Amino acid sequence: MMQITDLPEEILLIIVRRLDFWTLSQMYNTCKSFRNLLSLHGVIVECNMSKNLMATVNTLKLGLFKSIANHLLEINMQGVPDLTRSKVLPAFKKLKRLKILDISYTNLNISDLMAIHSVCPSLKDVTVNFVSGEGSTVLLAEECILQHQSLFAHFENIHLVGSLQNLLHSKLVFRFLKKAKLDTLKFSAVQVDNMHITVLKPYNVVYEVPQFNHFAIFLMNWRATRTYGYLSQFPIISMLNLENYDIFMINCTNGHAVSVYATSIFTKFFREKFYIDAENLSEGSQPVGNAALFIWNKKTTNFDDIFFQKLYIRIKPYFCFIYEDKSEISCPVQYDWIYTEPQPVDGLLPFLRGDHFGDDPDVFEAKLRKTAMPSVKLNYDFVLKDKVEAQLSIVFKSSIVASVSLQRNCSYYTKLTFLSLVAGKAISYSMDFFDRLFLYCQNLTTLSMECPNITRVYSLHISRAAQISPSLRHLRMVDKAVDFKNVFENLSNCKTLESINLVDLKSWDRPKIADPSLLIEKCDKLCSVIIEAPLAETAQTQLFQWCNKAKTKFRKPYLRVVINRMSNNNRFKYDYDPFIDVFQLNPIKPV
Incomplete structure (x- = not known):
């Protein structure tokens, strides 16, 4: 019988380049033949340690990593939870050809990057937290500023992740970059303000x-x-003379409300590609909600067809196709993400007006509970008929009173890779809705459910039904009165889960916490658990202790656990978190 090792080397290389780093590491440990193949120069030039099973500093000690260290050109460490300077420096001394490094959303900062660059001077493209020191106020001496200027002078592309205060409300960052000659500069203002405020002396600069x-x-x-x-x-x-630049700005206040401001060179582009009439951008234009501002130097940029082709691919995820319910329109080719708001069904308006029950609201509510609600059946076959894969966001307005169900034999189910359902208070899902959802949607990898209905707790039904999904990797549930014990137990049977985000909106009582050890033990691919609930401080501490104990016991240092207390005004470190990026809470993100 033919073995995989009998395949020609060129075929094996094609296979190898399609595998993630964790799979390559397992492959490396199987036999000498694979070890020799993977260690060849140029076979593996990238190492992705972000948001996966390799998200631990221990990856730097693996045999595979050591054997290819001298070949690596790029390492992504974004969000790796256990990085420290002392643990990473020995490995970086061996990375002689490394060009690209991302250490954002970790414990490492600019001073650590300085130490890394001293042993790895080949770096040209870096992403790092814009933080220098600890505490709420950091005083930087002139000598420190000069060191930072020398550091950033070595790079061609820089992406700084920090707070609005430090990146945009202060000119300090431009002082750091005084000697830099950059192709691309990016700022991500995502960190909660006032966590790190840098004060510079002297002031006459x-x-x-x-x-x-x-x-x-x-x-x-x-x-x-x-x-x-x-x-x-x-x-x-x-500080910028805007006449020297071509600029556009995209504002997004929610999943579909997008506005664009642009200089004249971009107006045709947005009209043809996204059917948007961009307003004129000026110094008086105002960012609102989530915003992305793109600036190009007119003297050094060639605005040709290739430029606009790359730009289209880059910002395409920002825009969704707004589908009007029951309209006979298919989704245009330039959109992969569809947003829709189901409308009241026939026979529903009397329920909304209360025509049957008079003007007494108490009588209306009592009668409504005894009356079968009209059903909203989610059928999007026509709008998605030309799609192979699709992302779908459905928002039920709070004024709709209906029961939501899924029809049998719809062809769009297998096309869905992402589904977001945001329900109003008067929405009720049919008894078998979630069973059908996971049974029909065989390729669904991401589900985001917001169920603020106070009378029914859907998170338990969802977690129970999710066990039959063969593909679910990312799950977000926003509910009231989450039964953490049973939810943890149910989700422990979902073997494909990689990230979980649970939000309990309960306001009238403290939720009962539960030990998530079984979940951590049985979900082998789980990399992120984020819980937000009105917990007491002692409950939060207990949850952390359980999680850390389980991580140690089951040898899962890569698992990132965040537990936020809703009552704590400063509970969040980041206003945007890359670990919940997959749930499309807002389309604006670094690109």
């Missing part, structure tokens, strides 16, 4: 705009809609 071809700014807060003031009010933007 002349600030200069660093050299760059492209500058992108991402303002992201997925927990609240924020207004930022005019562009000219940002010290960083006020």
